[in-house]
Amino acid sequence: MIVKITSKTYSVAPIPLPILLLAALLLWGVLSSVFLKNSQHSSFPYFQLPIDRPRSNSINPNHNLTLLIMKRFVYPFWGLLLGSLALSSISSQAAAKKPSFVFILVDDLGYMDVGAYNPETFYETPHINALAASGMKFTDGYAANPVCSPTRFGIQTGRHPSRKDATNFFSGRRGSRFASAPLHDRMDLDEVTMAEALKEQGYSTFFAGKWHLGPTEEFWPENQGYDHNYGGWKHGGPWNGGKYFTPYGNPRLSDGPEGEHLPDRLATETCRFIKANQDQPFLAFLSFYSVHTPLIGRPDLVEKYQRKAASIQGEEFAPEEQALIKARNPRRVRILQKHAVYGAMVEAMDLAVGKVLKQLKDLGIDDEVVVCFTSDNGGLSTSEGSPTSNLPLRGGKGWIYEGGIREPFLVRWPGITRPGTISSVPVMSTDFFPTFVRAAGGEPNGAGTIDGVDLMPLLAGSGRLDREALYWHYPHYSNQGGFPASAIRMGHWKLVERLEDGRTHLYNLATDLGERVDMAAVHPARVSAMREKLHRWYQEVDAKFLQPLKDGTELPWHP
Numbered sequence: 121m122i123v124k125i126t127s128k129t130y131s132v133a134p135i136p137l138p139i140l141l142l143a144a145l146l147l148w149g150v151l152s153s154v155f156l157k158n159s160q161h162s163s164f165p166y167f168q169l170p171i172d173r174p175r176s177n178s179i180n181p182n183h184n185l186t187l188l189i190m191k192r193f194v195y196p197f198w199g200l201l202l203g204s205l206a207l208s209s210i211s212s213q214a215a216a217k218k219p220s221f222v223f224i225l226v227d228d229l230g231y232m233d234v235g236a237y238n239p240e241t242f243y244e245t246p247h248i249n250a251l252a253a254s255g256m257k258f259t260d261g262y263a264a265n266p267v268c269s270p271t272r273f274g275i276q277t278g279r280h281p282s283r284k285d286a287t288n289f290f291s292g293r294r295g296s297r298f299a300s301a302p303l304h305d306r307m308d309l310d311e312v313t314m315a316e317a318l319k320e321q322g323y324s325t326f327f328a329g330k331w332h333l334g335p336t337e338e339f340w341p342e343n344q345g346y347d348h349n350y351g352g353w354k355h356g357g358p359w360n361g362g363k364y365f366t367p368y369g370n371p372r373l374s375d376g377p378e379g380e381h382l383p384d385r386l387a388t389e390t391c392r393f394i395k396a397n398q399d400q401p402f403l404a405f406l407s408f409y410s411v412h413t414p415l416i417g418r419p420d421l422v423e424k425y426q427r428k429a430a431s432i433q434g435e436e437f438a439p440e441e442q443a444l445i446k447a448r449n450p451r452r453v454r455i456l457q458k459h460a461v462y463g464a465m466v467e468a469m470d471l472a473v474g475k476v477l478k479q480l481k482d483l484g485i486d487d488e489v490v491v492c493f494t495s496d497n498g499g500l501s502t503s504e505g506s507p508t509s510n511l512p513l514r515g516g517k518g519w520i521y522e523g524g525i526r527e528p529f530l531v532r533w534p535g536i537t538r539p540g541t542i543s544s545v546p547v548m549s550t551d552f553f554p555t556f557v558r559a560a561g562g563e564p565n566g567a568g569t570i571d572g573v574d575l576m577p578l579l580a581g582s583g584r585l586d587r588e589a590l591y592w593h594y595p596h597y598s599n600q601g602g603f604p605a606s607a608i609r610m611g612h613w614k615l616v617e618r619l620e621d622g623r624t625h626l627y628n629l630a631t632d633l634g635e636r637v638d639m640a641a642v643h644p645a646r647v648s649a650m651r652e653k654l655h656r657w658y659q660e661v662d663a664k665f666l667q668p669l670k671d672g673t674e675l676p677w678h679p
């Protein structure tokens with residue numbers, strides 16, 4: 121049965137069984153005394169039970185006595201029993217209305233890497249496409265930061281990572297013209313994670329894959345609310361052992377049979393957890409190491425994409441702006457998708473997504489369990505092999521441009537989202553936390569201000585979000601050549617502020633998604649209003665900025 125789920129329904133606590141039994145008893149007493157008084161052959165349904173069959177009109181005084189006993193005691197007993205069973209079944213269904221969640225986070229997957237967002241993509245993602253078609257697709261879904269650890273911090277806590285100076289991957293401190301801003305390179309234990317908040321509501325919780333939210337084990341998933349942890353630890357990539365293939369050299373993931381592929385293994389563990397926990401509310405957080413470097417694919421899939429790539433012609437790279445001084449080579453950006461190994465990695469990840477979706481279907485719970493899908497930052501297009509192109513989006517991972525922060529962002533919420541719906545409202549992955557926690561019957565409270573907002577009005581098509589702006593703050597030089605910058609988006613306008621010198625650029629995303637035409641000089645009033653709002657936000661989150669180099673005399677800009 122598909123139950124229409126609303127956030128209001130969840131706030132109703134399940135009624136304890138003894139109270140239900142008592143209520144049924146009282147109700148029965150009232151009804152039976154009324155009906156039995158007036159009717160020799162009541163039309164009450166349970167009177168049709170086989171035992172209620174006076175077969176003849178023959179006069180038998182014992183029969184009348186038997187009938188009386190039946191009606192006074194046995195029938196009421198049956199009624200009470202059936203009524204209680206029915207009510208307790210309703211009660212357990214009310215408890216089961218807490219939605220279970222499968223959250224799928226892919227590492228470094230680009231907006232244009234998925235067929236649902238880019239029908240022309242080089243990569244095959246049929247399972248993700250099907251997920252998009254069966255739920256709501258957000259066209260303007262964002263990561264909180266252009267690199268991974270901060271966005272992950274935001275997903276887990278619902279809080280903007282800049283509030284805790286978790287503004288770069290843990291622990292990136294690259295300098296260039298200036299030194300980077302101070303970086304807090306862990307998610308503190310006093311933060312309230314999605315898993316901790318849902319456990320408060322009686323959920324069982326599971327994590328598989330990349331964590332990258334703390335240097336030592338006290339910060340790993342099992343100490344941040346997850347009952348199970350398969351593979352989450354300090355590293356941001358599968359650097360040890362056979363890397364994407366067993367043996368993994370991962371202290372939180374046992375090795376598998378020879379040839380086992382990491383994305384498939386993470387999906388297998390996720391399926392196992394779902395199957396074992398299908399009768400209770402759960403959070404299964406599947407956090408792929410894919411499609412992050414090292415670029416290593418399944419050999420059969422690599423071969424498939426090599427054949428595909430052979431037919432693709434055209435320039436693969438173009439110049440990109442040079443933000444780092446003393447760079448050995450000029451920075452270039454990929455403008456054509458045809459990287460065979462990356463193609464193999466994307467498809468293997470999609471197959472693993474398909475495995476989990478099939479598990480839900482096989483268990484008959486795909487019409488009950490919420491499935492969300494997103495990535496932690498944009499596709500890698502300017503370094504470390506530059507495997508993908510985000511065009512028409514500018515830049516990629518490590519850049520404040522759309523290529524670095526706009527993400528695939530899908531939500532399938534049975535009973536809430538309608539299949540095939542599209543929302544162009546700007547949303548951020550910090551929004552999952554309050555959305556999940558409220559739907560589970562809790563109040564989204566964290567270690568401080570929650571920046572995400574409950575997406576339910578958008579998902580249910582019942583209203584708008586109460587939010588004026590989205591913000592990004594990246595006071596670092598990225599490994600991918602990106603410059604230190606912040607940004608604010610209001611409506612379709614995006615203002616970028618460079619943190620070396622405070623220069624601003626204004627882009628109209630409705631007409632210039634590729635952020636090529638700087639409109640700042642044309643709209644000075646808009647620039648100053650957005651800038652002022654961004655600067656107020658800096659104060660609110662106590663944002664940190666670039667610092668002078670150790671022996672440097674030049675001072676960086678400061679708001």
Ligand SMILES: [Ca+2]
Nearest residue numbers: 227228268496
């Ligand atoms: Ca990442």
